[in-house]
Structure formats: structure tokens, C-alpha cells
Amino acid sequence: MLGWQYQQSTPTVQCIVEEALTxxxxxxxxxxxxxxxGRTDAGVHAWGQVAHFITPFNYDNLKGVHxxxxxxxxSDIRVREISSTVPEFHARFSVKSKIYHYKIYNDxxxxxxxxxxxxxxIYKLNVATMRDAARHFVGKHDFSAFANTSRNDRVPNPVKNIFHFNVNEMGPLVQLEVEGSGFLYRQVRNMVALLLQVGREAVPPDIVPRILGSRDRKELAKYSLSVPPHGLCLLVVKYNEEHLGLPPGGPETSFGRNHSISKCKLPSF
Known part of the structure; x- marks a missing residue:
């Protein structure tokens, strides 16, 4: 699957979901x-992707549609939940923050x-120094140095707010969790790539603020290359609470056959 975004020539998640909806x-x-x-790249996983669509009619029951x-x-695409929503809700513009996980198997x-x-x-990573480096990403910064050139014509705001960046060690599995107000194209993978170099002790933790301050993607390229997409997962999308209410008289939310799936916590993602 070649990511989320619709493309005429190749199958994407959006294409396939749209075909089913039509x-x-x-x-x-x-x-x-x-x-x-959000637009996930080819190879990136999305446990928490959210999308909306519009119909000129209402449904009395969403379980059948689900x-x-x-x-x-x-079999590799599933809708975990389907709900009606208020007119103010927008899958992209109502977003408050997103949480991504990147997993590294260190053995x-x-x-x-x-x-x-x-x-x-295969290189033994120094997780403590990775944590030290990750703290430098937290806060509001210009992330131009960590963004690849976008393939669309939009010029996004390079200033993003990172709320937390945790590095958790679970045996051989090292899980990086970052939450931010938004992310530039390839930003998360580029941040992870630099933290890997820190973990290998090829560069010191204070390299992060120096590269951030440069606002130059070429500066990052001196120290690290990008990491592959399959370790990355869009885990959670958080929304403006005012836009999450159900419309009056609308049908109940459908969670599929097993209601408990909406409460399922998967710490391994």
C-alpha cells in the first residue's frame, strides 16, 4: 500500500476506502x-488514523454500514469505529495533536x-543519551532542518510544538513516542534517525539544538540518513473537544462486533 493520500495511478488507503464507500x-x-x-507515507502504519466523509442523507443505524x-x-485495512459528527468537525483542521511511535529492535x-x-x-544503543537528546526537541521550534521537501505545492509552517518525546526501553525493543501539534514531511523519521546516531554514540546529545538552530536540512544530512518507514506508526490523533460531540438525534457510534476494541491499549505499538 502506497500510503494514505489519493493517487490516480497507484492504490492507496484512501483510494480503497473510497471505493468501498462509493x-x-x-x-x-x-x-x-x-x-x-494526515498523509502517511508508503510503509508507515496507522493504528489511529481518522477520516471523515459527507453524505446528503442520514443513517438510522451505523452498525450495518460498519x-x-x-x-x-x-484484510490489511480495517475501520475500528464509525460515528456521525457535528458540522464543525474536520478530520484534519480539528486536530489538536498527534502521537507517533517509532520502534527499534536493538539486538x-x-x-x-x-x-x-x-x-x-544491531549496534547497542545508549538509551540514556537518546533520552537526553530527545528532550531538546520538546517545545516550540522551527523544524526546517528536519523536513524533507514536500511533494505538494503547499508551503507548511515549519514551527511546530512538541509536547513530549519519550524513549522507552522494553528489553531489546526501544520505543520512541513523540506528541506534537503537527509534523512536517518526514520530520518524525528524521528526528529518529538523528537519535539513532546519538544512541550509537556517533554524535553527542547537544547536536539536536545546533541542527535545529541551523534551519537547514543539509546540516542534518551531515550526521544522519533517514530511517525506513515500517517502524513508524500513527498511534493517536487528538481533537478539539468542542468538535467531538454527537449531533442531536444521530445514530449511536458503531464499534464493530467487539465494543471493547475502542478501549484496547496496545503498548507495543
Whole structure:
């Protein structure tokens, strides 16, 4: 799958979800106006992706739509929850923050059960120095040095607010968790790549503020390359609470056959 964003020539998550929705609703793609919370790259996972679409009619019950939708989707794409929403809600513009995880399997031999979800680093990482370096990312900064050139014409604001950046060690698994107001193209993977170099003790933790201050992507390239996408997962999208209410008289939210899935916590992601 080549990421979320719609492309005419290749299958993406948005393309496949839209195809299923057009069959269920009998509406055209231009009428559905499906919008995702963010554009995940090819190979990046998304446990917490959120999207909205529009219909000119209301549903009395969403369970049937939910069942039909998952029945049409391939086995590697699933809708965990479907709900009606107030007009003010927008999957992208109502976002307050996003949480990403990047997993690194730090051992000589790669665990085959993690091969699709974690980057394999055979070098023993100094997790304590990685934590020291990650703290420099917290706060409001210009992240121009950590952004690749975007493939669209939009010029995003390079100033982002990072609320926390944790580095957790769970046996051979090192899990990096970052929450921010938003992220530039490839920003998370570029931050992780530099932290890997810190963990390998190739560069000191205070390299982070120096590269941030340069606001130059070429400066980062002197010290690290990007890491592969399969270790990255969009875990949670947080929204403006005022936009999360259910419309009066609307149908109940559908959580699929197993209601408890909405409360499921997966610390390994």
C-alpha cells in the first residue's frame, strides 16, 4: 500500500476506502469528500488514523454500514469505529495533536515477529543519551532542518510544538513516542534517525539544538540518513473537544462486533 493520500495511478488507503464507500453509499468520490487526519507515507502504519466523509442523507443505524465497509476492505485495512459528527468537525483542521511511535529492535538477531513493525539496529544503543537528546526537541521550534521537501505545492509552517518525546526501553525493543501539534514531511523519521546516531554514540546529545538552530536540512544530512518507514506508526490523533460531540438525534457510534476494541491499549505499538 502506497500510503494514505489519493493517487490516480497507484492504490492507496484512501483510494480503497473510497471505493468501498462509493459502493455502500452509491455516491461519487467527488460527493463523499473523504479527508484523512494526515498523509502517511508508503510503509508507515496507522493504528489511529481518522477520516471523515459527507453524505446528503442520514443513517438510522451505523452498525450495518460498519459491517459492510469492513466486509469490502482488504484484510490489511480495517475501520475500528464509525460515528456521525457535528458540522464543525474536520478530520484534519480539528486536530489538536498527534502521537507517533517509532520502534527499534536493538539486538544482534531480529525477532521475525517484529520485522514488519520495527527497524533493526544491531549496534547497542545508549538509551540514556537518546533520552537526553530527545528532550531538546520538546517545545516550540522551527523544524526546517528536519523536513524533507514536500511533494505538494503547499508551503507548511515549519514551527511546530512538541509536547513530549519519550524513549522507552522494553528489553531489546526501544520505543520512541513523540506528541506534537503537527509534523512536517518526514520530520518524525528524521528526528529518529538523528537519535539513532546519538544512541550509537556517533554524535553527542547537544547536536539536536545546533541542527535545529541551523534551519537547514543539509546540516542534518551531515550526521544522519533517514530511517525506513515500517517502524513508524500513527498511534493517536487528538481533537478539539468542542468538535467531538454527537449531533442531536444521530445514530449511536458503531464499534464493530467487539465494543471493547475502542478501549484496547496496545503498548507495543
Amino acid at each position: 459502493r455502500i453509499t452509491k455516491l461519487e468520490r467527488k460527493d463523499l469528500l473523504l479527508v484523512g487526519a 459491517k459492510a465497509l469492513n466486509g469490502l476492505l482488504p 544482534t538477531i531480529m525477532d521475525p515477529f517484529h520485522r514488519n513493525y520495527a527497524y533493526h539496529s
